[in-house]
Amino acid sequence: MATGSVTSRGQITIPKGVRDDLGLEPGSRVSFVKKEVTVTARRWERGWELWLDDDHVTQFSTLADAEQQVRDYLDTEVPDVDHSEWVITVVPELGALGREVVAARKATEEAAAASLDAARRSREVARQLREAGYSVTDAAAIMGVSRGRVSQLVHG
Known part of the structure; x- marks a missing residue:
């Protein structure tokens, strides 16, 4: 991917390779499309x-x-x-309800991010407990989850 730069006057420098590929010469017209x-x-x-x-x-x-x-x-x-x-x-x-919708969406996004972080941390802690020699049963008791969940975390 090639990049160009915009001058303080709003002019754009198009890299030579791109100009050559597109057949652009001085005076060529270029269209910009917002996507x-x-x-x-x-x-x-x-x-x-x-x-x-x-x-x-x-x-x-x-x-x-x-x-x-x-x-x-x-x-x-x-x-x-x-x-x-x-x-x-x-x-x-x-109207005013829009602010409530924005707040609810933000809270949902934050909750999803927190859930992903919690899952990552749980997997790491479960692995560390098992690597430290704790049994699945003890790791489950320490983490407050089932033995099956510890196995899922360690192998998942």
Whole structure:
């Protein structure tokens, strides 16, 4: 992968190898395509309006399928670009309830991370206890888990 740099004036230096591969010469026009879209979803009586910006809106009945609807809309608007790998973020307008949703999602993500960390630590401690010569039964009593769980942790 080649990288370029942006000057303080906003000009981009494209590495020579990339220019050669693409056949770019001085004066060539280059297009830049953003592959991430954030969509604002606004509820209305028949479902959701999906606002890409002030001029581009599509509608759909359920929020569950909004990402695909946005891809389909983009494919219609710009058919020569493949939108299948684009990152589509749908942000529903929920008012004050939106802050509660954000807090709940954050708590869920933190809990999942803590669970992964706890599992990693439990595996490590179980291995260390067994390597230190403690029996499966004693390791289970020390860790507060079943003998079978100690075996799973050591071999898993």
